[in-house]
Amino acid sequence: MNRKISRIGLVLCLGCFLFSCRAKKTVVVKRPKTNTEKTVNKETEKTSxxxxxxxxxxxxxxxxxYKEIAQQEMNLYGIPASITLAxxxxxxxxxxxxxxxKANNHFGIKCHGWTGGKIYxxxxxxQECFRKYKDAKYSFRDHSLFLKDRKRYAKLxxxxxxxxxxxxxxxxxxxxATDKKYPQKLISIIERYKLYKLDKAVLGDSYVEYEEPTSTERVTYTVLKGDxxxxxxxxxxxxxKDLQKLNGLNNTALSVGQVLVVKP
Structure with a gap:
């Protein structure tokens, strides 16, 4: 009898132990973000x-x-990227x-039968009518078509x-353009910012190398009375001082008819 009771007690104890193991929940503790981590994130944003x-x-x-857009237009329509950008x-x-x-119109192209957006x-x-574009890239494309589709620009x-x-x-x-100095203005911009290099990138081996302008002309001046x-x-x-050095002068004395080098 006592053995039987002991067995029953052992079974009950074992059952309680197994039940308690199943009932346990796994608790996951999240590691709070440290101040160091927050600082690193802020520094990354600041760097960006x-x-x-x-x-x-x-x-x-x-x-x-806009240089890449100008080069793309050059590939498609044959207009030098340097000219388009200038x-x-x-x-x-x-x-x-x-x-x-206000209108993404970079070339001052007027309406001329335009059915899209307009600005005055x-x-x-x-208050003349000018074309209005949703994006500047469409202005560059319209500039290409404007030149390509008009007979008066055929020589270009x-x-x-x-x-x-x-x-x-x-x-x-x-x-x-009506401005008489328009060509000089474009050329000045192209040479100042070396925009011809964009043409070279598109043309590759067929490009004729541009030579930087250099002045080798010697300039002289003939002394007049009163100079x-x-x-x-x-x-x-x-x-x-530089004038004296160029001409090997030791003083400021001049004579009429004397030839001075003013630019080496």
Whole structure:
């Protein structure tokens, strides 16, 4: 009898033990984020914010933003990227003009039967109609089509694609702009920012290497009555000391008819 009771007690104890094991819940304790981890995240964000490109001026930023679009247009329509960008810079004020800001119109293209969005702006006349685009890239495409589809610009496409000077002059001759100095302005922008390199990247081996302009011409001046070293130095934007050095002068004495080198 006692053995039987002992067995029953043993079975009951074993059953209680197994039940208690099943009833236990696993508790997962989350490790709180440390202050160190939070600090690292903030520093990463700060670094990301400070990685913004810095440009010397608005024109450099404009070139960086739109150069690939200009090169794409060159590939598709044969208009030098240098010319497209220079025109965009000049016409839009490096992207800061009213038409470019309000209408994404970077080339001052007027409506001319345009059925899309419009904006009115004072130009040759008060409140003229200009085209309005949803995105600046459409302005670049419309500029390409504007030149390609009009007969008066046909001569442009007979010029070499690396001849940006020829393109600048022919644009003016074809009536794109009324400003007599328009070609010089485009050429100046292209050479200042070396935009011809964008043409070279597109043309590859067929590009004719552009040579940086250098002045090797020696300039002289013949002394007239009343001239002094000081007056001559002012006229040619050179110091008296440099003028003396160029001509091997030990003093400021001059004689009428004397020939001076004013630019080596």
């Amino acid at each position: 914010e400070n990685s913004t490109k810095v440009y010397a001026n608005a024109t450099e930023k404009y070139i960086d933003v 025109q965009g810079i000049l016409e839009s004020g490096s992207g800061n003009g009213r038409l470019s800001v 702006h004072d130009d040759d006349k008060a 496409f007979r010029l070499k694609k690396d001849d940006y000077k020829g393109w600048a002059r022919e644009l003016r001759a074809a009536g794109y 002094t070293l000081y007056s001559i130095s002012k006229k040619y934007n050179i110091t008296v």
